[in-house]
Amino acid sequence: MKTTLRTHTCGELNASNINQKVTLCGWIQKIRNLGGMTFIDLRDRYGITQLAFNAETNPELCKQIEPFGREWVIQVTGTVAERYSKNKNIPTGDIEILAKSINVLNESITPPFTIEDESDGGDEIRMKYRYLDLRRNPVKNNLLFRHKLSIAIRNYMNNIGFVEIETPMLVSSTPEGARDFVVPSRLSHGEFYALPQSPQTFKQLLMVAGFDRYFQIVKCFRDEDLRADRQPEFTQIDCEMSFVSQEDILQTFEGLIKYIFKETKGMDIGTIERITWHDAMKYYGSDKPDARFGMRFVELNDVLQHRDFKVFNEAELVVGIVAKGCAHYSRKQIDSLTEFVKRPQVGATGLVHIQCQEGGNYKSSVDKFYNQEDLAAVAKKCGAEEGDLILIMAGPRLKTQKQLCELRLEMGRQLGLRKAGEYKLLWVVDFPLLEWDEETQRYYAMHHPFTAPKPEHEAMLETHPGEVNANAYDLVINGTEVGGGSIRIHDKNLQKRMFKALGFSEEEAQKQFGFLMNAFQYGAPPHGGLAFGFDRMCSVLSDADSIRDFIAFPKNNAARDMMLNAPTPISDAQLKELGLK
């Protein structure tokens, strides 16, 4: 990294460089004036190097640096010397630079927050001054990690024959799916491009074109109301292969994921377990289970619906989990769990517990209805032992599963079972093809309208659409969906039947996806693929909660760039040129 302005970076000098004359450039992290000696920590992307100024031997220089402040940019020339008190925490900690001359490259006014690992700046101000936030190690390291990951992915994909092909950003709007961002056309007033929600149709066309193995790390766009951790523009690792079965795809990308873990974290993750969507719902109440810990659901209808407890008897599902070693939970602790499930975000009406006490006694919130034998039977069914706490919920199946899922995750958190640095990967397979929507009274594609039904279920597409399973799969890491995909329909007629099952008229299907269906007339190969959320993958691999920390210039929850203050009004001349009001 030697340039005209520096001989070394602030991260590379060590004991082997002692007595060398060097020139460094960087930002002033800290100035410590100890009377006779002044020390400056000089920072750049690569590290921190200590500069030393001796008031006795070099008074002019000490005078020169007096006005210096945090974040000034300086160029310093001096000699590398062994440090009196070494700093074992940084690679340059054995040495310091005895400064001979200094050149101020730029001054800085006082930054609005501290440039430290833990900053005193709030979220909003750090977003507004993102270029200063990016100077902080945690944020900087996130972007360096993202880069490292993208290089690793590209090289792996290239080595196994995948070709990166750029697909267009100015495409056509498709009402099916999420809301599009649109771009008014200046040359055709009243017409709009759309920004792609994903390159889905393009990658399928590339398979029709015979590219066999395609990938792309690519920006995608969704104009959705932003939840805590969504961004209007996000990055996908988009992949597609021809002449493959689902198994080929799972194997191929299991290879990629293993490589990523090895390359970026030095971890060997072994074979990725698989679970059907049905089992994921049954045992975890979620299609993206955090399987770092067990606490699997146990269905209890058969052992709890034989007494007079109406709540259980009338429930479609009675289901419990075992919190190991939590029988000692106080009344207050249990009340707070009940409050947790009653929060509107979870929405349960109540929580039943059974404490498996020493000596084989059971204490329960439903003691009135169930005797010790009943409770022992429940404990046996759950595999609960002395000292365990059984937590039970009841109600409509899907709703109750989702509520218990929330409780399970909360218990996992309380018990420290969701360990940072531990990774549990799952392929969730055999998704249903379609999902019924009560509001619009129609089926929606669970993945997207191009997903192929399992061949053995194809015949049910018209008769029992809700029971058709898809050749679709998700990759889940620690309870987060990191990617997903499917085998696609490559047969024109099956695609027509699928559109029909989704309630599209022939005209609608032709209007929205005509170019794809036309393409399928000219020899479409069997194909399938998947897409990973790249921002999400970065955050999951870093045990971080938010994807925003892995995006250089993210938008806030109102889809606004706080630094640019975008979006902004445009000029009347621009509006007129676009034929807009």
Add this chain to the structure above:
Amino acid sequence: MKTTLRTHTCGELNASNINQKVTLCGWIQKIRNLGGMTFIDLRDRYGITQLAFNAETNPELCKQIEPFGREWVIQVTGTVAERYSKNKNIPTGDIEILAKSINVLNESITPPFTIEDESDGGDEIRMKYRYLDLRRNPVKNNLLFRHKLSIAIRNYMNNIGFVEIETPMLVSSTPEGARDFVVPSRLSHGEFYALPQSPQTFKQLLMVAGFDRYFQIVKCFRDEDLRADRQPEFTQIDCEMSFVSQEDILQTFEGLIKYIFKETKGMDIGTIERITWHDAMKYYGSDKPDARFGMRFVELNDVLQHRDFKVFNEAELVVGIVAKGCAHYSRKQIDSLTEFVKRPQVGATGLVHIQCQEGGNYKSSVDKFYNQEDLAAVAKKCGAEEGDLILIMAGPRLKTQKQLCELRLEMGRQLGLRKAGEYKLLWVVDFPLLEWDEETQRYYAMHHPFTAPKPEHEAMLETHPGEVNANAYDLVINGTEVGGGSIRIHDKNLQKRMFKALGFSEEEAQKQFGFLMNAFQYGAPPHGGLAFGFDRMCSVLSDADSIRDFIAFPKNNAARDMMLNAPTPISDAQLKELGLK
């Protein structure tokens, strides 16, 4: 590339595989029924393999394939056998597959044009059915080359410490520069994002943030009226470095370019020559000279303005080139050159020629005004020898230079001096900082408003703005500008002076670039960079004329995607949500 559906690709079997049982998948390129034997050429991305069907030994199979047609997708199982008549032109030419069974994966209707290296399809139909056009070898190979180039670039940049950082696509509109594509905001009616014309300001902010070395291969957007070879969305290799001089940047990217040539073409290009903008204009009449051939301009004012020829005497510039060995050009050939320069695209009023004939005689279209000694003096000044043709133009300096540049390129073409496969690279340096625009009566930045003047010219920014040179540079290959950049202004006050020289009021400057100028208050390092046009680089390295052939799904000259038929009208509901009419 083995998958569940195939054991091998159509490009990998050879004599070493003879007697192996294999399964291939692919498209039918050609069927040749020779009576007793039928041959099918099966094609995939990797190559072509011949399938053989014997009517005598396998009549059922021959019956099965009867209805097959071009571009059907089939899966075939058979045994690899030595071919009777080998095809030395393809890697699989020694073998064929004795087919045992066939499975039709998909049928195809007859494609609208032939899928051959030279297709019978016109431009428009090939764009509409781009997925079929992409099956053709030349187009496919262009995209494979593009991929290979992008991998090489990323790895080189990564190895020398550059970090790829994604910058946002939804940014704010900046009236300075080309026209923006805009994206209406649904959450803030009347406000718009803009799609970036380049990540210029973001990469500068990343330098302020301390990333030191940034690059990105990134889509950029310009809503311009499209010339023959422009696209509304295009891809840049965008780069920026901190603590550097111009020399550091030229050296760094000369390394990249050398690596690219070595890696993708096996060529050692040596040191890249440099030429000042002033000399490029003087000797080639262009800031992007095709230096594969000489034919440099020779200024002839001093040897041609002393007689009574008014056209020359009144011209600001009289300038000529020597076409070696073209003294024999016929009247018709010379007339056609005159017509060439009189075309509106060139716009000259005439062309003077001197034929340097055998025996030291000169024949000229201006014999009336100049005697043999005059013409000999011109020839001497031009370095013309017996058998050469001197072509001379006159008029206002810049205009005449540009016209003669066109003629020079045309002569180079006619004489076969612009050889495909030969590469001449140039760094054009010392560009003027500003360019006067007669129409709007103001200066414009020749590169962009962030380009730094040469330090020794800084003082002239207010007094002689037109004479200030910039620390700016372009990379030119064979007469095409492939990239360009500059050292940036990192000083807030100098930036203010620059905006003033461009006629911006303080308010305008603050409104358009306030976030950047604010950022410069917090310790901006000296920095600079450049951007290469990636589509253009692909085409230049492939000796291709058009960038469109290196884009998977390009738009036509009306910025329309012929395949998607985008842009399209959107629904009233969508318009209403966006607050648009």
